[in-house]
Amino acid sequence: MIGEGQADVSRTLVLDGNAVGGLLQDIFEADMTASPTMCAHCGREGHIGNLLAFTHAPGVVLRCPGCEQVVLRIVVTPDATYLDARGAVFLRLKR
Amino acid sequence: MNTARRVMQVEQTLEWQIATVAAIKRETPTVKSLTLALPARRRNRAGQHYDIRLTAEDGYQAQRSYSIASAPEQAESIELTVERLADGEVSTYLHDVLVVGDQLEVRGPIGGYFVWEAQMGGPLFLVGGGSGVVPLMAMLRHRAAVGAHIPARLLYSARSPQEVIYGAELEALQAARTGLDVVYTFTRTRPQDWTGYARRIDRQMLEEVLTPFGLAARSFICGPTLLVESVADSMVQLGVAADRIRTERFGPTGGAG
Numbered sequence: 001m002i003g004e005g006q007a008d009v010s011r012t013l014v015l016d017g018n019a020v021g022g023l024l025q026d027i028f029e030a031d032m033t034a035s036p037t038m039c040a041h042c043g044r045e046g047h048i049g050n051l052l053a054f055t056h057a058p059g060v061v062l063r064c065p066g067c068e069q070v071v072l073r074i075v076v077t078p079d080a081t082y083l084d085a086r087g088a089v090f091l092r093l094k095r
Numbered sequence: 096m097n098t099a100r101r102v103m104q105v106e107q108t109l110e111w112q113i114a115t116v117a118a119i120k121r122e123t124p125t126v127k128s129l130t131l132a133l134p135a136r137r138r139n140r141a142g143q144h145y146d147i148r149l150t151a152e153d154g155y156q157a158q159r160s161y162s163i164a165s166a167p168e169q170a171e172s173i174e175l176t177v178e179r180l181a182d183g184e185v186s187t188y189l190h191d192v193l194v195v196g197d198q199l200e201v202r203g204p205i206g207g208y209f210v211w212e213a214q215m216g217g218p219l220f221l222v223g224g225g226s227g228v229v230p231l232m233a234m235l236r237h238r239a240a241v242g243a244h245i246p247a248r249l250l251y252s253a254r255s256p257q258e259v260i261y262g263a264e265l266e267a268l269q270a271a272r273t274g275l276d277v278v279y280t281f282t283r284t285r286p287q288d289w290t291g292y293a294r295r296i297d298r299q300m301l302e303e304v305l306t307p308f309g310l311a312a313r314s315f316i317c318g319p320t321l322l323v324e325s326v327a328d329s330m331v332q333l334g335v336a337a338d339r340i341r342t343e344r345f346g347p348t349g350g351a352g
């Protein structure tokens with residue numbers, strides 16, 4: 001888990017949500033980067049591709065570009081994938 | 096589930112596949128382009144990337160993303176352009192070890208966010224730092240392949256003229272007079288008679304390059320994370336609507352200054 005203060009130290013390592021499009025596509029079997037979502041902390045709406053991605057943490061952490069709070073956290077273990085979506089009001093899957 | 100639905104799902108499932116290196120081209124002293132032949136070449140969109148996965152004999156894996164450099168219209172193969180980082184794990188392998196005929200585990204194309212297609216219209220404002228020019232080149236190659244005359248401007252930051260990737264091709268695209276112009280800034284070494292920009296991209300430079308071109312342009316910024324963030328911030332300060340700006344942060348990758 002990244003503590004709030006550490007987010008700045010690793011600034012040069014920050015990527016866009018787009019960079020984890022492959023992992024998201026693995027989970028949802030669809031491109032999620034162009035899909036809208038809403039931050040549960042500040043209400044900001046945007047595309048998943050536009051979230052800030054921290055891939056050097058254990059697992060992948062996606063943060064809101066507005067308030068930098070965690071929107072999604074994904075941990076892949078040898079036999080399961082854990083998705084913590086508490087920070088997202090919704091995720092949208094195209095039918 | 097009906098057949099159409101199933102076909103669609105199959106298309107959306109990303110599978111790792113084994114690509115074969117069909118050609119390697121040196122672009123600059125630190126950059127090479129790899130042409131990969133794919134058993135299942137899916138049509139891609141300009142701006143998307145592939146993931147590459149290397150597996151060591153002991154099972155250790157390293158995975159990185161590389162933007163597609165070639166136009167979607169290029170059949171059969173895709174081209175990736177890789178900058179060698181002196182201390183980089185994957186880029187040094189791709190540069191120093193990989194030879195034509197080798198196999199490489201890849202999956203893609205990935206991403207629907209940092210994407211431009213001619214039908215989305217323009218004008219198109221592209222800002223690239225170092226190897227950040229790669230997905231922007233795919234957009235310009237796509238624009239040329241479909242014969243679009245959508246006004247486009249590329250602001251390209253490189254350390255020196257020797258480190259400009261695709262220099263000759265960009266010159267030819269400009270000379271074709273289809274409404275593309277390229278503005279360079281050199282952050283370390285410039286030619287003696289150079290009268291253009293010779294500093295990092297800053298707000299004043301963006302004001303001079305973007306404002307006359309039009310703040311309403313669709314903007315794509317790509318390169319090292321800190322460059323992308325500073326350019327995006329400056330553009331918002333200049334009055335560009337945040338939803339006109341799309342970014343692709345490459346991480347600490349050097350090459351821009």
Ligand SMILES: Cc1cc2nc3c(=O)[nH]c(=O)nc-3n(C[C@H](O)[C@H](O)[C@H](O)COP(=O)(O)OP(=O)(O)OC[C@H]3O[C@@H](n4cnc5c(N)ncnc54)[C@H](O)[C@@H]3O)c2cc1C
Nearest residue numbers: 019159160161162176177178183184185186226229345347
């Ligand atoms: C969507 C996307 C598209 C990309 N497209 C391209 C492309 O087209 N062409 C291209 O050349 N690159 C591209 N990149 C960058 C590429 O994925 C790799 O990051 C790059 O090649 C470096 O990988 P590496 O294994 O060689 O270096 P790494 O071993 O990952 O190291 C990279 C640099 O980061 C530093 N570093 C790594 N980890 C840390 C850490 N924890 N703390 C501090 N410093 C650290 C290293 O010292 C080194 O300088 C893209 C990245 C993304 C996200």
Ligand SMILES: [Zn+2]
Nearest residue numbers: 039042064067
């Ligand atoms: Zn938020």
